[in-house]
Amino acid sequence: MAATITNFHPFSLFSETDLCFPFNPTKLNFTRTSFITSPLSYPAIINHAHNQNNPPFSSSSKPKIKKTGVLDSPMKTQKLNLEVSPHRAVAAVRLMRIEFGGAFADLLNERGKGSGNNEMEYVERTLGFRTRDLEERDLRLVTDIVGGAIRWRKYLDYLILSLCHDEGSFRSMEPLLLQILRIGFYEILKREMPPYAVVDENVNLAKFALRPGAGNMVNGILRKLVSLKDKDSLPVPKLDGNDRAQARALATTHSHPVVPHEPSLHLDDFVRIRRGMQSVIQNGFLKEGLCSVQDESAGLAVSVLDPQPDDCIIDCCAAPGGKTLFMASRLNGRGMISAVDINKGRLRILEETAKLQSVDSVINCIHADLRSFADSNKLKFDKVLLDAPCSGLGVLSKRPDLRWNRKLEDMEELKSLQDELLDAACKLVKPGGVLVYSTCSIDPEENEDREFQIDPVHRYVPSDFSTEQGFFRSCPVKHSMDGAFAARLIQSQ
Numbered sequence: 001m002a003a004t005i006t007n008f009h010p011f012s013l014f015s016e017t018d019l020c021f022p023f024n025p026t027k028l029n030f031t032r033t034s035f036i037t038s039p040l041s042y043p044a045i046i047n048h049a050h051n052q053n054n055p056p057f058s059s060s061s062k063p064k065i066k067k068t069g070v071l072d073s074p075m076k077t078q079k080l081n082l083e084v085s086p087h088r089a090v091a092a093v094r095l096m097r098i099e100f101g102g103a104f105a106d107l108l109n110e111r112g113k114g115s116g117n118n119e120m121e122y123v124e125r126t127l128g129f130r131t132r133d134l135e136e137r138d139l140r141l142v143t144d145i146v147g148g149a150i151r152w153r154k155y156l157d158y159l160i161l162s163l164c165h166d167e168g169s170f171r172s173m174e175p176l177l178l179q180i181l182r183i184g185f186y187e188i189l190k191r192e193m194p195p196y197a198v199v200d201e202n203v204n205l206a207k208f209a210l211r212p213g214a215g216n217m218v219n220g221i222l223r224k225l226v227s228l229k230d231k232d233s234l235p236v237p238k239l240d241g242n243d244r245a246q247a248r249a250l251a252t253t254h255s256h257p258v259v260p261h262e263p264s265l266h267l268d269d270f271v272r273i274r275r276g277m278q279s280v281i282q283n284g285f286l287k288e289g290l291c292s293v294q295d296e297s298a299g300l301a302v303s304v305l306d307p308q309p310d311d312c313i314i315d316c317c318a319a320p321g322g323k324t325l326f327m328a329s330r331l332n333g334r335g336m337i338s339a340v341d342i343n344k345g346r347l348r349i350l351e352e353t354a355k356l357q358s359v360d361s362v363i364n365c366i367h368a369d370l371r372s373f374a375d376s377n378k379l380k381f382d383k384v385l386l387d388a389p390c391s392g393l394g395v396l397s398k399r400p401d402l403r404w405n406r407k408l409e410d411m412e413e414l415k416s417l418q419d420e421l422l423d424a425a426c427k428l429v430k431p432g433g434v435l436v437y438s439t440c441s442i443d444p445e446e447n448e449d450r451e452f453q454i455d456p457v458h459r460y461v462p463s464d465f466s467t468e469q470g471f472f473r474s475c476p477v478k479h480s481m482d483g484a485f486a487a488r489l490i491q492s493q
């Protein structure tokens with residue numbers, strides 16, 4: 001089975017190649033929101049269950065288990081080990097599959113539900129034995145341990161390395177032994193479990209899955225960890241040296257991957273990454289709302305509106321929320337954005353992502369057709385964004401399907417819908433307020449060929465994006481980003 005990020009995060013709707021993400025400064029102690037944009041490719045998810053003849057990790061070299069039994073089903077003749085806790089065995093094997101098999105932690109967790117038998121097959125093939133079957137509680141523990149060990153991997157590895165005899169023994173450590181240590185370290189440091197139970201259980205796992213000597217090693221290192229923790233003298237990465245060294249130390253303490261990135265040339269809050277998106281995903285940054293994916297052209301269209309704290313804004317075609325959420329991050333918790341969209345499902349994505357990114361307090365989602373909403377609504381807004389449904393001709397590099405799906409008749413219909421939405425949006429602007437009409441199209445008929453009385457955009461975006469007539473326009477070839485258009489209109493007083 002293969003899957004793409006589309007199944008993973010709504011922001012992939014905007015972009016399969018260029019990714020941006022806003023870091024949540026409250027969670028990451030960054031001073032302000034940042035975005036990342038990057039070309040990337042997602043590795044296919046490998047489902048070894050479909051490849052039974054090719055086990056992911058050979059168990060041929062594994063010692064046979066010490067304590068075996070036969071499972072109750074007459075079909076099952078596998079070796080059963082009752083001394084190893086099932087959730088640790090499954091967690092260790094999942095971690096191996098994620099690190100070496102390219103599997104996604106999330107999908108494994110989902111599939112884990114109700115598929116204990118599959119899990120045990122992996123355990124048996126990797127460790128050489130089965131444990132008792134997983135119960136609901138075990139599965140919850142697996143999810144927590146696997147997620148935690150991945151999330152904190154950089155920090156856990158730093159500590160494991162510090163407690164090894166030398167760097168060589170860390171670097172040459174058997175992968176399974178390293179996973180077992182990561183589990184033990186995570187349980188002791190982050191789950192705060194009773195340390196001696198953790199030591200005993202992980203020693204058992206190493207002993208049975210590898211060999212007695214591996215059990216001794218786990219015992220020695222985990223006990224060293226417990227003793228340092230008790231004395232409050234765990235090694236801490238030194239925060240000195242140049243900026244880069246300090247950033248590395250912080251990345252270790254907070255277990256952030258060091259993702260190669262470059263600041264956006266056009267937006268303070270964006271960074272562009274070319275590689276390393278896997279780390280961002282695996283560390284849960286997207287899922288936890290610490291960042292999101294967005295093309296710089298979308299960010300620049302928001303800059304044309306120039307949202308400021310205390311603004312009362314309406315985003316007329318808001319879902320699934322890329323621009324709304326970026327605007328919300330600029331309000332610093334003050335002001336309000338009414339986010340209108342006719343599509344309930346897409347609006348729900350916006351609502352959920354706003355909660356994840358902790359900006360829901362400044363966003364009010366309204367499920368409505370803008371045309372009827374504008375007729376019935378009495379409230380007027382300081383700033384109105386109409387990011388209109390469009391042909392998408394500016395995003396063909398990411399949406400190749402559009403090349404074949406667009407018909408001339410559709411374009412006529414689309415333009416009249418855009419006209420109606422623009423009329424509706426105009427009704428919502430306060431006297432002296434601003435309306436930004438934007439599209440991700442480069443077709444003049446959808447954009448500058450309309451009759452606009454405009455406020456030129458050069459004060460809001462770099463001059464390279466401002467056309468002679470005062471519109472914002474980004475061009476895929478010239479700017480290496482999506483093609484987009486925005487016009488800034490001022491309502492007369």
Ligand SMILES: C[S@@+](CC[C@H](N)C(=O)[O-])C[C@H]1O[C@@H](n2cnc3c(N)ncnc32)[C@H](O)[C@@H]1O
Nearest residue numbers: 317318319320321322323341342343369370387
């Ligand atoms: C280009 S997308 C908006 C993207 C969004 N601004 C963002 O940044 O994520 C256009 C949106 O217009 C919505 N839409 C289309 N017709 C509408 C209508 N009559 N009233 C309100 N929303 C409408 C669609 O559901 C779609 O979500």
